[in-house]
Each structure stands twice: as structure tokens, then as C-alpha cells.
Amino acid sequence: MRKSKSLTPLFFLLPALILMVPFVIYPVFKTVYLSFFLDDKFVGLENYKNVLLSPDIVNLDRFPTNSPPWGALIHNVVWIAIHLPATIFLGLGIALLLRGKEIKGASIIKSIVFLGMVIPMIVGGLIIRFLFEEGAGVIPAIFKALGIEGLAITWTAYPKTALFAAILGSIWIWTGFSMLMYSAGLASIPKDYYEAALIDGANRFQIFKNVTWPLLKPITIVVVAMTLLWDLKIFDVVYVATGGGPGGASMVLALQMWDYFARALNYNYAAVVAVLLTTLTLIPALWLIRRRE
Amino acid sequence: MNIPKYKLKEFIISNSIAWILGVIWLIPFVGVLMASIRPYREIVGGWWHFSPFTITLKNFVGAFNHPMFPIGEGLRNSLIIAIPSTITPLLVAALAAYAFARYSFPVKHYLFAFIVFLMALPQQMTIVPLYFLLRNFHLLNKFQGLILVHSAWGLAWIIFFMRNYFSMLPTDVEEAARIDGASDFKIFYKIVLPMALPGLISAAILQFTWVWSDFFLALVFLQNPEKYVATQRLPLLRGQYFVDWGILTAASIMVMLVPLLVYTLFQKYYISGMIGWSTEK
Numbered sequence: 001m002r003k004s005k006s007l008t009p010l011f012f013l014l015p016a017l018i019l020m021v022p023f024v025i026y027p028v029f030k031t032v033y034l035s036f037f038l039d040d041k042f043v044g045l046e047n048y049k050n051v052l053l054s055p056d057i058v059n060l061d062r063f064p065t066n067s068p069p070w071g072a073l074i075h076n077v078v079w080i081a082i083h084l085p086a087t088i089f090l091g092l093g094i095a096l097l098l099r100g101k102e103i104k105g106a107s108i109i110k111s112i113v114f115l116g117m118v119i120p121m122i123v124g125g126l127i128i129r130f131l132f133e134e135g136a137g138v139i140p141a142i143f144k145a146l147g148i149e150g151l152a153i154t155w156t157a158y159p160k161t162a163l164f165a166a167i168l169g170s171i172w173i174w175t176g177f178s179m180l181m182y183s184a185g186l187a188s189i190p191k192d193y194y195e196a197a198l199i200d201g202a203n204r205f206q207i208f209k210n211v212t213w214p215l216l217k218p219i220t221i222v223v224v225a226m227t228l229l230w231d232l233k234i235f236d237v238v239y240v241a242t243g244g245g246p247g248g249a250s251m252v253l254a255l256q257m258w259d260y261f262a263r264a265l266n267y268n269y270a271a272v273v274a275v276l277l278t279t280l281t282l283i284p285a286l287w288l289i290r291r292r293e
Numbered sequence: 294m295n296i297p298k299y300k301l302k303e304f305i306i307s308n309s310i311a312w313i314l315g316v317i318w319l320i321p322f323v324g325v326l327m328a329s330i331r332p333y334r335e336i337v338g339g340w341w342h343f344s345p346f347t348i349t350l351k352n353f354v355g356a357f358n359h360p361m362f363p364i365g366e367g368l369r370n371s372l373i374i375a376i377p378s379t380i381t382p383l384l385v386a387a388l389a390a391y392a393f394a395r396y397s398f399p400v401k402h403y404l405f406a407f408i409v410f411l412m413a414l415p416q417q418m419t420i421v422p423l424y425f426l427l428r429n430f431h432l433l434n435k436f437q438g439l440i441l442v443h444s445a446w447g448l449a450w451i452i453f454f455m456r457n458y459f460s461m462l463p464t465d466v467e468e469a470a471r472i473d474g475a476s477d478f479k480i481f482y483k484i485v486l487p488m489a490l491p492g493l494i495s496a497a498i499l500q501f502t503w504v505w506s507d508f509f510l511a512l513v514f515l516q517n518p519e520k521y522v523a524t525q526r527l528p529l530l531r532g533q534y535f536v537d538w539g540i541l542t543a544a545s546i547m548v549m550l551v552p553l554l555v556y557t558l559f560q561k562y563y564i565s566g567m568i569g570w571s572t573e574k
Contacts, residue, residue: 008392008396008477009392009396009398009401010392010398011478012388012389012391012392012396012477012481013388013389013392015384015385015388015389016385016386016388016389016448016452019381019382019385019441019444019445019448020411020445020448020449022426022445023419023423023426023441023442023444023445023446024411024414024419024445024446024448024449025411026422026426027418027419027420027421027422027423027426028414028418028419030421030422031418031419031421031422034421034422094311094314097307097310097311097314098311100307102303102304102307102308103307103308103311104308105312105315106311108315109311109312109314109315109318111560112315112318112319113314113315113318115318115322115553116318117567118502118549118552118553118556118563119506119549119552119553120505120506120507120508120524120548120549120552121506121508122506122508122524122527122528122548123524123527123545123548123549126527126528126541126545127321127322127324127325127545129536130321130324130325130328130538130541130542131321131324133536133538135337135338135339136328136336136337136338136339136340136536136538137324138320138321138324138339138341141339141341172318172321175318177567180564180567180568181568184568229413232415233415233416233417235508235509236508236509236524239508239528240527240528254415254417254509257417258417258509258512261420261421261424262513267421270417270421271421273417274415274417274418274420274421275418277415277417277418278414278415278417278418281413281414281415282410282413284413285409285410285412285413285414288409288413289406289409289410
């Protein structure tokens, strides 16, 4: 590491700063600023109060006993509650299953699962809509064949199912990420660890619990943090699969922000939702930053 | 001796589970392909009915030359935006990443933590002020405006990624060149950049696919239908009285073909980029 009293590092950093200050850093602070104003008048926390108490964000009259809309914030939380454990479990499971040499075509299966990560999310969202459409889509057809008529419908068109169609579909999109990370993690565990455990007479579950899982912990932290960030920022999928509807039944924070910005033209409320969203992303972000130290 | 038999049973079970999962994950894509190459009347009741089975390219032609939102024009716009939005941040971020990897300077650690924070930042946090900033500078509805935003937005993660990459490279060649009197900048572009080529390729591939796949920033900053990128046109193709899955799936295939191609051709770089982007050596 060179100690440099000269301006050399600044020279290397300068082009990045020139781009980031106007296009990233200034807008972040300006958004915070805007969130305290209404029509150019300082209103303190008034906007926050109005937005947070609005049924757009949290609707405790309907949650959890009635069907959605429950409010965008609750929808994001529900999203995390389902999507995070499901993708971790599936990704780890598939990575473990495909680790050995026994599976024929393991790399093909891996590539198929990973495809969801490669395609644009807007395409992923469109495919979700297609999957859950009555008549043309597979999922309602399966429920029809099973005799469950209540779910043999266009999921994205009904408040009780729209949010869950988007969440289930997003599991299909995102499992490839945790699978990839866990596959890389598993490959980095030395073989002798397993051999030593086998010699000690450990069974497979014990080996997983005492050797594999603890060694995968750094990977799990990254997967959890990245998945939380992805779930909080989810936009494209919802925009195209359900449009946040019907009647806000699948609205999420990122889309609610867009709604305030582009449809209601309320830039201050849009800024409040953006700040709220950013505050929530700080939790996984700080986790990742702290891990570096 | 029943060990081989036990192994065979296990072999069959684990292979079956693995392939069932593989098929489940593939089915949505099969549906898209089926709907795109067959006429609407054949797939409206379910693409898994195979008789009659007529193959047609009508949907692809229809989507490519769509009267309102031609995907062909969108693909061209996406390419015009994605190429400079990849090259610009790559060069700029490589410079900055080198400063983080090789020099010590005041507030370095805070600055780097800030970069990590920016990686996690939702785009929603910037668009309101950016919208007005671009409007004031007459960059709204212009490719240049979106390219600038994409470039600036890509910097944080590429700096993070390349800084990790540079940190793993040996420094002895650089030290030798320094003793020979080479300048810092010359060392950077003559020695470090060529050595970091695999990392640069990974970063370029991911940045390119992400810009290509972007929907949100295009939605905010391009409002003139002629300027729409490919992803932006997709949701607009749904037909007036019914959802025309033929056109939609054909258009989807054309939009995802580019990232799929990039992934297939550069799989090694794509995967190592994906892993290096989120973990640290």
C-alpha cells in the first residue's frame, strides 16, 4: 500500500466523483430535502405522518384478516417472509443435490435454474403473468385438474391472489442466485473436512449441521442481505405482472413511489416513500458494510 | 452385499428429484417458446395442447414491426444506450478502484463504505431530483441523459468489484516498473489494466446485461415512444381487447435473447462476476 502525500489518488478518483456527485450523491440528499417540503413549503415530518398513516402504505384495517390490499409496506414484508426462506431453502437444496458427481447433467440443471437471473426482470414478470393466466397459463390449469376451482383463475386479476402470484413467481426468478452462491461456497469446502467427519462416524445430517452449514455462514449472510435488498426494491416484476393491482392489492413500496411520482405528481410523497425504502435497505446494507471490518 | 443396490436406489431418487426440479424451472420458458411460435387460437386454451400444432413466425414479425411500439426499434435503442453505458463506467470505475486498492489517503475507508452503501441504494432515491436536473439541462428524453445516469449508477458496484479484483493481483511487476521510473498512470494502463482483463470483462458483461435489462430508469427518463428501449415496450404490447400472448412472448424472446447470448458466450466471466460482485476475497 503506497502512502501518498501527492494528489495521485485524487487524480484517479476524480472522474468517478465528477459523475457521481451530480447524478447519484446530490439527488440522494435532495430527495431527503424534498421529503420535508410540500409545494416548496417546509412542513417538517408532516409528509411522513401522512404517508405512513395512509392505507397505501400500511392498512391495518384489512391486515391480516381480510384479503389484500394491506398496504405497500406490509406487502414488502409479506414478500420477504415468503420469498427469503423459500429461495434460501431451494437454492441451498439444489446446490447440495447437484454437488456430487451422481447427478447426470447437473450443470444443465444449474443453468436452467440460473436462467431466471439472466433474463430481464420485466420479461420475468411477463412470464409470471402468463403462468398464472386462466386458459393460457399452467398454474390455473393445474389447479383445475386438481379440482381446486378457487385457484383455477387468473391469479393476477384478483386481490386475494395477485400478490401471491408475484411472490411465487419471484421465487422462480431468484432461486438461481442463492443456488449459485451456495454452489460456489460448497465447492470451496475442503474434502478432508467431510472425510474427517465420516471417520468420526458422523451421519449425513450431523455433517450438514456441524460442518457444512457453519462453513457456509459467510455465504448465507451475503445471500440473505442480497435477497432482502432485492425484495425491498422489487419493481419490474410487479409493474408488469399485476401493475400493483387490482386496487393496490399487490402494490409494493418501489411501485408506490413511482405511483406518487408519475401518476399523482406528488414529488414530496414520492420522496418520503423513497426515503422510507432507503432506510429499510440500510439494514442489510450496513450488515454488508460491517462484515468488511 | 446390498451396498450397490442401495446406491442404485439413491442414484435414481436423487437424479429424479434433480430433473423434476430442472423441468419445473424450465416449463415457463417452454410455454413462452410454444406461445411465440404458434398462432393465438392454438395457445389460448393452453400451449400444452399439441394438436393442432402449427409453426409460424407471424408473432415475431408482428412484434418486431409492431405498429405502435416496434420491438425492432426498441432493440436498436437498447443497444445504443447499453454500449456507452458499459464502457464509460468501466473505465472511470477502474481508475477509482485502483486508488482504493493501491493508495492510502484520508477518509478512504469512509469513502469506500459510502460506495458500498450506494450499491445498496434503491434507484427510487435519486429519480425525483434527477428528473428535474436532466430536464433543466435538456437531457430528458435523450439517450445521452439516460447514458449518463446509467454510467453514474454503475460506478459504485464496478468500483467495489474492481477494487476487490485489483487487491488480488500481485504488485511486484508494478513495483519493478516504478523503480524503472514509470509514472503511476502509465503503470495503471500498461500493466494493471491488462492484468485485470478477466475482471474487466466480467464487470462489462454484467453492466451490459443490467443496462439492457433496465426498465425503471428508462421509464423515468425516456417518455417519447420513439425513444423507448426494448424492455419499456414489452408491457405496451398487450393488445386492445385481449392479451395477445403470441406477440408478447415473441417480443419477450427477442428482448431476452441478448442477455441469454451474452451469458452463454461468456458464462465463465458472468458467473465469476456474479460471485465476485457480492462476496469479497
